[in-house]
Amino acid sequence: MTPEQxxxxxxxxxxxxxxxxxxxxxxxxxxxxxxxxxxxxxxGDEKYLGQVxxxxxxxxxxxxxRLALITRLAVIKxxxxxxxxxxxxxxxxxxxxxxxxxxxxxxVLNGASDLLVEVFGEAxxxxxxxxxxxxxxxxxxxxxxxVVEIKS
Amino acid sequence: MTPEQxxxxxxxxxxxxxxxxxxxxxxxxxxxxxxxxxxxxxxGDEKYLGQVxxxxxxxxxxxxxRLALITRLAVIKxxxxxxxxxxxxxxxxxxxxxxxxxxxxxxVLNGASDLLVEVFGEAxxxxxxxxxxxxxxxxxxxxxxxVVEIKS
Amino acid sequence: MTPEQxxxxxxxxxxxxxxxxxxxxxxxxxxxxxxxxxxxxxxGDEKYLGQVxxxxxxxxxxxxxRLALITRLAVIKxxxxxxxxxxxxxxxxxxxxxxxxxxxxxxVLNGASDLLVEVFGEAxxxxxxxxxxxxxxxxxxxxxxxVVEIKS
Numbered sequence: 001m002t003p004e005q006x007x008x009x010x011x012x013x014x015x016x017x018x019x020x021x022x023x024x025x026x027x028x029x030x031x032x033x034x035x036x037x038x039x040x041x042x043x044g045d046e047k048y049l050g051q052v053x054x055x056x057x058x059x060x061x062x063x064x065x066r067l068a069l070i071t072r073l074a075v076i077k078x079x080x081x082x083x084x085x086x087x088x089x090x091x092x093x094x095x096x097x098x099x100x101x102x103x104x105x106x107x108v109l110n111g112a113s114d115l116l117v118e119v120f121g122e123a124x125x126x127x128x129x130x131x132x133x134x135x136x137x138x139x140x141x142x143x144x145x146x147v148v149e150i151k152s
Numbered sequence: 153m154t155p156e157q158x159x160x161x162x163x164x165x166x167x168x169x170x171x172x173x174x175x176x177x178x179x180x181x182x183x184x185x186x187x188x189x190x191x192x193x194x195x196g197d198e199k200y201l202g203q204v205x206x207x208x209x210x211x212x213x214x215x216x217x218r219l220a221l222i223t224r225l226a227v228i229k230x231x232x233x234x235x236x237x238x239x240x241x242x243x244x245x246x247x248x249x250x251x252x253x254x255x256x257x258x259x260v261l262n263g264a265s266d267l268l269v270e271v272f273g274e275a276x277x278x279x280x281x282x283x284x285x286x287x288x289x290x291x292x293x294x295x296x297x298x299v300v301e302i303k304s
Numbered sequence: 305m306t307p308e309q310x311x312x313x314x315x316x317x318x319x320x321x322x323x324x325x326x327x328x329x330x331x332x333x334x335x336x337x338x339x340x341x342x343x344x345x346x347x348g349d350e351k352y353l354g355q356v357x358x359x360x361x362x363x364x365x366x367x368x369x370r371l372a373l374i375t376r377l378a379v380i381k382x383x384x385x386x387x388x389x390x391x392x393x394x395x396x397x398x399x400x401x402x403x404x405x406x407x408x409x410x411x412v413l414n415g416a417s418d419l420l421v422e423v424f425g426e427a428x429x430x431x432x433x434x435x436x437x438x439x440x441x442x443x444x445x446x447x448x449x450x451v452v453e454i455k456s
Binding site: 031032033088089090091092098099100101102103104105106109110113114116117124125126127128129130131132133134147149 | 404439
């Protein structure tokens with residue numbers, strides 16, 4: 001099953017890629033790598049705000065990570081025409097809006113990482129760094145950026 | 153107008169690239185990519201310290217982001233000989249020394265992003281991730297690192 | 305002296321590379337670059353926890369950065385067979401679990417950077433960004449990720 005077929009099977013409807021507000025863009029291609037801007041867990045009426053774990057619990061933050069990743073899949077599709085053009089997910093940077101003393105960043109980011117492997121299979125297995133941030137843009141709970149290798 | 157001409161038109165005097173204190177360097181080239189170390193908003197007597205927004209307001213933090221970027225332009229020039237050797241600004245990582253609950257990281261980082269587009273035009277449009285940090289080196293308000301594609 | 309010989313001279317015993325818990329992997333190769341996941345300062349009974357500088361002082365945090373880096377060297381060796389296959393350390397991202405107002409992130413990260421130069425010599429000199437995080441996975445004091453160029 002291709003990534004595009006898998007997205008349908010999972011019942012995920014990819015949104016239009018939103019335009020960044022400012023002098024940056026959603027993604028830049030250099031060689032066969034696509035560098036993708038940090039994405040936020042906001043889509044239509046669905047959004048995830050607040051610091052983890054007190055204002056947003058771990059389970060909810062996992063959904064935030066998944067949604068942030070879905071907005072990144074939308075960017076990949078907009079840039080490449082199809083998710084099937086992805087050769088490999090190279091790296092994911094996961095930023096959690098997290099209180100001092102929070103320790104469960106990996107579980108939060110698995111909301112994004114698990115979806116990458118569901119959609120892309122072996123090609124979705126990526127390197128990752130997960131860290132806690134004192135705050136994030138618009139007050140979101142999670143931000144996710146990534147680097148993707150494109151089929152040549 | 154070339155980036156070098158644009159810098160002159162903007163009245164920006166690029167400083168000498170300062171040497172890092174420690175076992176790292178300002179930039180490493182791999183293939184046609186230049187990975188540039190995190191830069192701080194300190195130049196001569198001008199420096200921007202403190203947490204955003206209470207110790208350093210958003211407007212001041214934008215100037216900090218711009219100054220941090222200017223120190224990175226100095227690194228690019230020192231490495232490549234000329235800003236005109238830049239093919240594309242690939243990605244910018246923007247770190248704001250930010251209080252819990254701060255939400256306006258994108259506005260802060262636009263101080264750097266806007267300057268990139270002023271100097272490099274379309275080639276200055278980059279992918280970006282902006283996050284809040286609990287603290288930054290030397291107490292600065294903003295830190296900026298980037299990856300640049302070099303003309304071959 | 306090769307990096308492998310240097311590791312022996314330094315009396316460092318590289319551990320087995322631990323498997324990440326989750327849908328990500330220790331490292332992904334793309335072209336001649338190896339992107340390595342964030343590593344934590346935990347190895348057997350040795351671990352470094354707590355916020356810098358109050359729960360973990362700078363000197364201890366330097367040891368944490370060094371240990372986190374040693375776990376990354378183990379990953380490089382597991383991926384490439386030998387540290388001697390490294391052409392260049394391209395970039396290091398250093399994350400310090402740091403209190404508001406902390407300023408000495410560079411000193412902490414030198415624990416990792418100095419070891420890279422000890423082991424790889426000139427090829428170990430890297431670009432670097434060091435920032436403060438509100439918290440880190442498992443409560444560790446330091447996390448380190450890196451990008452490495454491989455000999456072709």
